[in-house]
Amino acid sequence: MSHLPDLVGGFLTTLALVALSAAGAFALGVVVVVLRVGPLRVLRAVGTGYVETFQNIPLLVWLVLFVFGLPEVGVRFPLFTTAVVVISLYEAAYVAEALRSGVNTVAQGQGEAARALGLTFGQTLRHVVVPQAARRVVQPLGNIGIALTMNTSLAAVAGVVELTASANRVNLVEALPIPIFVGAGLCYALLAAGIGGLAGVLERRLAT
Amino acid sequence: MMFDPPGPRGRRRSRIASAVAVVVVLALVLVAVRRFDAAGQLEVAKWRPFLTWPVWRYLLTGLWATVLAAAMIFLLAAVAGLALAFGRMSSFPWPFKAYIEVVRTIPVLLLIYVVLFVLPAYGLDLPLFWKLVLPLAVSHAAQFAEVFRAGVLAVDRGQGEAGASLGLTHAQNMRLVVLPQAVRHVLPSLVSQTVGLLKDTALGYVVSYLELLQSGRVLANFNHLLIQTFLVVGLVYLVVNASLSKLARHLEARGARSAR
Amino acid sequence: MRWTTLSVVVLLAVAGCSGGESAVPGGAPPSAIDRLLAKAPVATAIPAGSAMARIKDRGELLIGGSLDAPLLSQQNPGTGELTGFDADLGKLLAKYIIGEPKTKLVTSTSETREPLLANGTVDVILQTYTITPQRAERVAFAGPYYSSGQAIAVRRGTTGIAKPADLAGRKVIAGANTPAIAAIKAAAPTAEIVEFGSDPECLTALRQGRGEAYVQDQALLIADAAQDGELEVVGEPFTTDPYGIGLKHGDEQFKQFVNDWLREIQKSGLWQDVWRDSIGTVVKGDPPTPPVIGSAQGS
Structure with a gap:
């Protein structure tokens, strides 16, 4: 297989997509969840609107809209950056929902107790809610990470040649669908297993 | 509630903060719209086609194809998912567990490529509808299985034990005691799973199955209004899926009431 | 969410009351x-x-x-x-x-x-x-x-692209799974190919500067250029298909x-x-x- 370097390049692109989008989705998801559980009604509405909008429209539509729409409003990123931004925005909605259900599992009385002690909203979050919720959200976040990895395969629509796209391209030249697609599948499984393992380790750490 | 009902000063501060937030959000939207307009994307001529019936008839036909595919995927994935879930909770769980864990870590797009490229090499060329439905059903079956399993596990163990002590067989116990309660637990996540599945049918463009997104592409190819067409298509997805989610919340609320 | 219901109503009203109007503009004239x-x-x-x-x-x-x-x-x-x-x-x-x-x-x-x-x-x-x-x-x-045959299109005013060999080392847009990809690879192996799913996407990408040239079937490019004054077809087809x-x-x-x-x-x-x-x-x-x-x- 003379096209192995192409596949390796595709895998590295996927790796970069996953790492950057996961970081972006987590950071943005935290912001959105703070808006959603926070005291300002306007911001709660903004957070809810954000989650609803991004969860109800397919990622493919978002990709096309951002790749071809953003330059029309004067924002022009390279294609790779656009893909990272779109996947981050999209998955942030899921991250926010996972975090919110984590926050909701912390008993109401805890928040009230913190308030009785005179803690502010920020202090309550930091000292009372987050430490308890953290362990419960690790597994859901791991699942979102795996889903995100799978979703990076759609970045080909934005002209980014990641693993799936490069497998497709190489297959068109070499016409060896089975080894190429099975190999690509194994790479994804490996990535997913890595994320799952990481989540497991983190969960055990936080349990203590 | 992690915050006190605000006092007079707090109320004033939160009013100011709200106003600032509204202004910032509105300003951002306004700038985007004005730039969009400056780029000529808001010209009446570029939007008028979307006020005509033939265009909507075409898009709604696409939506119908999306719904058909989603319904078939739901049916197959739900049945297979139920079987997988019980398989995984049986005394011989590993083949089911393996299926769920493996399928969960393969992108649907890759599964579609397998149906598209690998199967035809062996003379098996499925109709377009099945080229989309089959890989999605294979993938969502694993996710449905996990939803169902979580539902059964969420039923209090005492319930099953009580059923057993009444002399119910395992099958009776499941059917009469555990499942009815599990269904209520899983309804909301079942609906959000369905929203995800409906969104995934957008992959129909890969196999050129004429669902909503692919219809949008053919339309954009014809009228050369790429951005407008995709905005409209996105809006249709939003309306359909938001209605589904609303149904989910309604069911959730009713479930919570009747459980009391 | 009330706006959901509202938008459905608006959507149906819009769809319903404008039934008589003619088809989509911008396409080819009806065939005889x-x-x-x-x-x-x-x-x-x-x-x-x-x-x-x-x-x-x-x-x-x-x-x-x-x-x-x-x-x-x-x-x-x-x-x-x-x-x-x-x-x-x-x-x-x-x-x-x-x-x-x-x-x-x-x-x-x-x-x-x-x-x-x-x-x-x-x-x-x-x-x-x-x-x-x-x-x-x-x-x-x-x-x-x-x-x-495959031909090359550029934004009007682009200089330095007159023949297929000029694509070398440049970003070239092509439709995914079209014969253009093989044609570019044969004519200019060092060109970087950026693929998009459809003709309008490729055109928009070219207009937005995602690439310097767009390779596509000549007849299609001529049709595109007839609708879009910014587009310019350069030279003659460089392949025979x-x-x-x-x-x-x-x-x-x-x-x-x-x-x-x-x-x-x-x-x-x-x-x-x-x-x-x-x-x-x-x-x-x-x-x-x-x-x-x-x-x-x-x-």
């Missing part, structure tokens, strides 16, 4: 295919037991093709009608076999064409199917029925039959009329000389 069909020939003899006899008994010609290939085979979303050079030829072929222009389109892609023919899902493939000796090992090609009608591998009888039909419509001037109504609406001048049947390697 009916006029051509009236004078189109019908085969005098259909041998019993042949592929043609089966099609005639079925009363419908099953064609593998595209819905979104402007000038060649494009569906008008307003009317559902299929127009273009390939689509019109399909209707003429159906009339030749059945006596009526009854066709049914099965959307095919470059990967699925061969299995679709092999397992009998479609009778013929009419889809910019370039005849090559390699493909001829798996498919029987009638024709060539049209000769096309003889398009054939794909048939089941080994069916010499059907191939002979389709070739006879092609010769007949080329001679009677019907081929030229079809060209005028489709590609000729954007390409200036008289119809080209139709390719000689059997002239391509593999046909």
